[in-house]
Each structure stands twice: as structure tokens, then as C-alpha cells.
Amino acid sequence: MTRFNPWHYLRAHHPHLKVDFVDLGRIGCVGRWTHSGIQLDRTCNQRERRVGLTHELCHVESGPMPLDARTAIFEERAIELRTAQLLITVEQLAPALIENDQRIDDNTAEALWVTLPVLKTRLERLTPEEHAYIQQRIASTN
Structure with a gap:
């Protein structure tokens, strides 16, 4: 199974978007979507860039953040x-x-080319079917 490549996805689905590497350390984020494209923090390592770009592409595809703070948290x-x-596929x-x-x-x-928070998010929100699949794979190795 091939890994999701956000750079290939960007070129194939959003070729109009420009990615700039800038200093985002002051605002404490890895990336952000702006009117001029996507900005990624220049100090990020490859995993952080992969995560940041994927995250911002998801924002692009879901549209602007809701103005209501509570709804924005859910978004x-x-x-x-x-x-x-x-x-991370199962x-x-x-x-x-x-x-x-x-x-x-x-x-x-x-090993999965992601950050620890992304791994934790994936694990915390597995579907019952995904959880069963993983348990079955683990059991088959014992």
C-alpha cells in the first residue's frame, strides 16, 4: 500500500495553490492556509511538513473556518x-x-511518517471495524 503523498495531491488537485516556507514560530503552528496559498513553518522536519501540508489541504477542501468559536472547534x-x-491507513x-x-x-x-499527535488522533478515533482489524493482526503475530 502506498502512502498518501500530500505534495502529489497538491499538484494533482490544487495546482493553483502556492506553498511558502516561512517563520510561523511566533504564532505556534506548523502551517496555515492564507489568501495567497499555504504557509509551512520553515523549521519543520519532513514529517511535520507532510502533516502540516495534509492538514492545510483538508482545510482548503472543507472551506473557510466557521466564525462561531464552538463550531470552529468541531471543524x-x-x-x-x-x-x-x-x-495513516489501518x-x-x-x-x-x-x-x-x-x-x-x-x-x-x-515509522508511519507522521507526528505523535497525528498517531494519537488516529488511534483515539478508530472505528470498531478498524480496531478489530488491528487486534486480529496483533493476535496473529503472537
């Missing part, structure tokens, strides 16, 4: 989940967990 959670689902997650002794840590996240 952001939905974007976080969509990002995690795109970047077919990739199961072997990564097995290879890393089921640890939920940065080593497992690195």
Missing part, C-alpha cells in the same frame, strides 16, 4: 481526524504497531 477536530486518516497502522511492540511513541509515529 478543527474533523480536520485533525481527516488528516490522520489520510496519512493497513499501515497494524504493522507499525506490531513492529514497535504496540508502543504509542515517536518511534512508531516516525
Whole structure:
């Protein structure tokens, strides 16, 4: 199974969007979607850039954030989940967990080319079917 590549997705589905690498450290985020395109923090490593770009592409596709703060929180959670689902399929997650002794840590996240918060989001919001699939794969290795 191939990994989701946000750079390929960007070129194929949003070729009009420009990606700039800027200093976002002052505002404490990895990326943001602006009227001129997507900005990613220049100090990010490759995993953070992959996550940041995917996250911002999800924002682009869902449209502007709601003005209501409560609704915006729900929207952001939905974007976080969509990002995690795109970047980590259940077919990739199961072997990564097995290879890393089921640890939920940065080593497992690195094996999946994501950040630890993305890995945690994916695990916290598995569907019952995904959870059963992972448990079955783990049980078959014991």
C-alpha cells in the first residue's frame, strides 16, 4: 500500500495553490492556509511538513473556518481526524504497531511518517471495524 503523498495531491488537485516556507514560530503552528496559498513553518522536519501540508489541504477542501468559536472547534477536530486518516491507513497502522511492540511513541509515529499527535488522533478515533482489524493482526503475530 502506498502512502498518501500530500505534495502529489497538491499538484494533482490544487495546482493553483502556492506553498511558502516561512517563520510561523511566533504564532505556534506548523502551517496555515492564507489568501495567497499555504504557509509551512520553515523549521519543520519532513514529517511535520507532510502533516502540516495534509492538514492545510483538508482545510482548503472543507472551506473557510466557521466564525462561531464552538463550531470552529468541531471543524478543527474533523480536520485533525481527516488528516490522520489520510496519512495513516489501518493497513499501515497494524504493522507499525506490531513492529514497535504496540508502543504509542515517536518511534512508531516516525515509522508511519507522521507526528505523535497525528498517531494519537488516529488511534483515539478508530472505528470498531478498524480496531478489530488491528487486534486480529496483533493476535496473529503472537
